[in-house]
Amino acid sequence: MVDAHQTFVIVGGGLAGAKAAETLRSEGFTGRVILISDEREHPYERPPLSKGYLNGKDERDSVFVHEPGWYAQADIELHLGQPAVQLDRAAKAVSLGDGTRIHYDKLLLATGAEPRRLDIPGTDLAGxxxxxxxxxxxxxxxxxxxxxxxxxxxxxxxxxxxxxxxxxxxxxxxxxxxxxxxxxxxxxxxxxxxxxxxxxxxxxxxxxxxxxxxxxxxxxxxxxxxxxxxxxxxxxxxxxxxxxxxGAAPRTALAEAAGLDLADRTDGTPGGGIAVDASLRTNDPDIYAAGDVAAAEHPLLGGARLRVEHWANALNGGPAAARAMLGKEVSYDRIPYFFSDQYDVGLEYSGYAPPGSYDQVVCRGDVGKREFIAFWLSEGRLLAGMNVNVWDVTEQIQQLIRSRVVLDPHDLADPAVPLQSLLA
Ligand SMILES: Cc1cc2nc3c(=O)[nH]c(=O)nc-3n(C[C@H](O)[C@H](O)[C@H](O)COP(=O)(O)OP(=O)(O)OC[C@H]3O[C@@H](n4cnc5c(N)ncnc54)[C@H](O)[C@@H]3O)c2cc1C
The missing domain is CATH 3.50.50.60 (FAD/NAD(P)-binding domain)
Known part of the structure; x- marks a missing residue:
């Protein structure tokens, strides 16, 4: 039974929003939970859209985060096909496109990102x-x-x-x-x-x-x-x-119009997402952000802000924000992780090592056969690792990143040396 003493509103019906709603209930929140999405569909996962669903192997029904009936069972009120068009922080209210005004006690912005457009002649053509x-x-x-x-x-x-x-x-x-x-x-x-x-x-x-x-x-x-x-x-x-x-641009319009702090992009230009601290809280203590739209202070990067546009960040960041909204102690320090599948190649990447941040790349395994792990290092410390058609190593790679131990590249390259042993 929902008691209406408190209302938590989630704007954005993607993975981050849906997982946040689920977590509010699993953590025992008994107030109203309202999920607003400008899409008509129930929340779904996007990775299959460029893989199994696109190539015809997966059914449409397989992409949804929850069964449609789950939302009613969990007492999650849905406003689908309705954009949130205005955020009134003084009145603690969100207005929808159809004029509905919804009061919140706590608000989560999980508005995701949208594809960047080419700014050239011909982009309006049908194809x-x-x-x-x-x-x-x-x-x-x-x-x-x-x-x-x-x-x-x-x-x-x-x-x-x-x-x-x-x-x-x-x-x-x-x-x-x-x-x-x-x-x-x-x-x-x-x-x-x-x-x-x-x-x-x-x-x-x-x-x-x-x-x-x-x-x-x-x-x-x-x-x-x-x-x-x-x-x-x-x-x-x-x-x-x-x-x-x-690429994709974070959907920050609602936050920006409401005067919430935004982060810069890594190149110093504006547009880097909604700025949040490590508990995923914005500069307004009642408003949080998670998923693709959030640029969070990352404890492992010395508090530097990182906006991670990947599935695992929505999967884990939504629940982390929900816990923070419930007043729990949260320091969201997940190592960025993503996966990809192309033909018969599957891979997972953990960490963060854009060009310029590393000074060495080491591979273990057979690169020619596309069965290997690549490691990006800076002064011997692991910044990131990518396993290609090699499985069950993500945890060890992430432990090595967290440990900040100085590694011997020969050990890293040698498949006979267990990754676990390098942690000592
Ligand atoms: C085609 C594709 C393939 C991908 N493949 C992978 C992969 O293989 N591995 C991986 O790690 N990641 C992958 N990703 C990235 C991953 O899907 C995203 O990181 C994830 O979807 C982010 O979830 P989110 O909930 O933050 O945002 P979103 O999924 O973008 O959801 C945000 C939702 O909020 C809605 N919304 C926005 N503004 C408003 C508003 N004002 N009012 C109401 N609703 C609003 C949006 O319409 C959307 O429904 C892929 C992404 C795409 C597009």
Whole structure:
């Protein structure tokens, strides 16, 4: 039974929001829990949208966080298909698009992120796609199937995780695929130059073409349809459809209009997410943020802010924020983690080691066979590790990162030396 003495409101019906609602109940909160989402669907997970659901292996029903009936059973009040359009901090109220005004005692902003748009001529043509929502994936799935049937051509802007996963899905339908990427290798800003080439090889083996060192300049169309992509080095790539996979921007509009503090991006420019402390609290003591939209002070990074756009951060950050909203002691110090699947390659990455932060990369295992672990080190200390088609090592990798022990690269590279033994 809900007693209405307190109302906790969650804006954002993604994984972070749904898991926060679940945690409020599992921690025994008996007040009202209201979950607001501008999407019509119940909260769902996004990773399948560029993998199993997109390539046709997973059913639509498999992506949802909870069964639809769970929300009523758990007394979670849903406002689906309704954007929260205004946050009145003085009155502690959120207004929805349909005019409904909802009072909160505590508020969680879990508004996620949205795809960045190409700012070039031709982006309004019918065959230009983005991938964030289930509806996008439904549409893209149909597009890839028909490109496969008709020998059609997909040109993808961006060789990041989503660009590469969609390239793999598109090849599984038999579509022609070209990926355009300004950096010299795929995944450059995550993996650096040392390992990006491996992903270029993997995709080339499956028939993907790459055009590195160039960006989109124009999407050329005729009668509203895509004909080709012109890159800024003057080349033209035939295209029937285009996917813009150039990253995502945190959805901070509501927070910003309400005067909450925002973080800078890592390059110092604004737009880095809602600034929260290690308990995921904003500069307003009754408002929290979690998931893709939150830039949290990370205890393992000396309190520097990090915005992590990955599934595990929504899965764990939503519950952490919920516990903090309930007044529990929270210091959210999860090591960033993500996974990816492309063709027969599955990987997990733990840590944070953008180019410039590490001075050595060490591999253990068979890189050529794509069965290995890569380690990024700085002065002998582990910053990040990625296991590729090697499993059950994430915990050890994360322990090594946390331990900050100085490691011998020869031991790290030697599969005969158990990772656990390096902790001593
Ligand atoms: C195609 C794709 C594939 C991915 N694959 C992986 C993967 O393999 N591994 C991995 O680690 N991560 C992956 N991710 C990232 C992962 O899905 C995200 O980190 C995760 O979805 C973040 O969850 P969230 O709840 O913070 O935000 P979201 O999932 O974005 O949910 C936010 C919700 O809030 C809603 N909303 C926003 N503003 C408002 C408002 N004002 N009013 C009401 N509702 C609002 C949004 O519409 C959305 O429903 C992938 C992401 C995508 C898009």
């Amino acid at each position: 230009v796609h983005h991938l964030r929502r289930l509806a996008h994936a439904e549409r893209l799935r149909g597009v890839l199937a028909s490109l496969g049937r008709d020998n059609g051509h997909l040109v993808i802007a961006g060789a990041g995780w989503i660009g590469l996963e969609v390239a793999a899905a598109a090849r599984s339908y038999g579509a022609e695929v070209t990926v355009v990427e300004p950096e010299p290798t795929p995944l450059h800003r995550v993996l650096g130059p040392e390992l990006g080439g491996l992903f270029a090889d993997l995709h080339r083996e499956h028939g993907v073409r790459f055009h590195f060192g160039a960006g989109f300049e124009e999407i050329i169309g005729q009668n509203g349809m895509v004909l080709a992509v012109r890159t800024d080095d003057g080349e033209e790539h035939p295209a029937h459809d285009v996917l813009a996979a150039i």
